Amino acid sequence: MSQSFRQPDILEIARAEGKVTVEDLAERFDVTVQTIRRDLTELANAGKLERVHGGAILPSGVSNILYEERRRLNEPAKAAIGRACAAAIPHNASVFLDIGTTTEAVARELMDHRNLMVVTNNMNVAQILLTNKDCEIVVAGGALRRSDNGLVGNLTARTIENFKFDYAILGCSALDEDGDMLDFDIQEVVVGQTLLNRSREVFLVADHSKFQRSAPVRLGSIRDVDQVFTDRPLPAPLAENCIGWGTRVQVAGMPGKRQST
Template identity: 80%
Template sequence: MSQTFRQPDILEIARTEGKVMVEDLAERFNVTVQTIRRDLTELANAGKLERVHGGAILPSGVTNIVYEERRRLHEDAKQSIARACAAAIPDDASVFLDIGTTTEAVAQALLDHSNLMVVTNNMNVANILLANPDCEIVVAGGTLRRSDNGLVGNITARTIENFKFDHAILGCSAMDEDGDLLDFDIQEVLVGQTLLKRSREVLLVADHSKFQRNAPVRIGSLQDIDRFFTDRPLPPTLMDRCAGWGTEVSITG
């Protein structure tokens, strides 16, 4: 297979799996590891991948991955995280659901719950929950972000300030090694920071790929989270910090 045809396939694997490894690709394409390293270097130089030790990941930094691509990433992990998170939400509760593809999976997993009041700034979540006739849906106003149907900004934050939620379910775009939760949009971060103050219990849903990404704006810390649902163990140092903070980590994978 020529390099011209191989590189689009490598990109598609990265979009599906979130990360590609040199040795795995060499075996898959029946070429040398040196050939794959050249492919990854060229893709990185073109801004399509970001090199990491032993492979490459989708690029991060100051711009998020396109929303439809995020939906396809780690779908099985998101589903298992969503089921575990939804199981922790009782009936007869007030819940906030944040923007994100994993929180959308949680909304799907909540369709069998009864007597919920769900407030959301995610139009996709609101549309999913229409299938549950026993769920009151409140859409927080704000500026519509067309890329993902999220509502963000000061109006959204002020709407949230009128509530005290039993449970807030948050996502994040990235997680730093010290436990800081990060995102790309400062207007969305304002909403997340407000939720941390207006919720009795805060639940974070994020798959393992968030451990490998960077983003420029800080939402808060795992120290601010009551329960964290993810699909793989955190680095040992961060697991120890969570234990000290009282943050419960539930690994679904």
């Protein structure tokens, strides 16, 4: 297979899985590891991938991946995270759902919940929950970010200050090894920081690709989060910190599996 045919497929695998490894790609395409390394180097030079030890990841930096690409990234994992998180939310609760494709997965799993009040700054979440007739939906005001139908900024934060939620479901663009939750838009971070102070319990939903990315704006630390829902075990140093902080970690798709308690 020539490089021109191989490289688009490599990009699709990276979008689906968050990361590609040299050994796995060499086996998939039945070529040498040296050939795959050249492919990854060319893709990295073109800005389409970012080289890491043993493979490559989707590029990160100061701008986020396009929203439709993020929707396709790790879809099965996000669905599993959504199911696990929704199962931890009881009926008769007030819930805030944040911007993000994983929080949208949570919303899809709340369709059978009864007597919910859901406040959201995610217009996609509001649209998903419209068919749940037993759910009151409140859309937080703010400036509409057309790229993902999110409402952001100080007006959104001021709306949130009028509530005390039973549960806040947060996403993030990246999760640093020291436990910092990171994002790209400071206007969105203002909303997340307000939520940390206006919720009885805070859940973070983040698939494993967030462990491999970086973003410039700090939202907060998962030491301030009650529970993390993810699809793969956290890196060992971060998992150990979560034990010390008392942050529970549930690995979705692994029944009964908690990385820390």
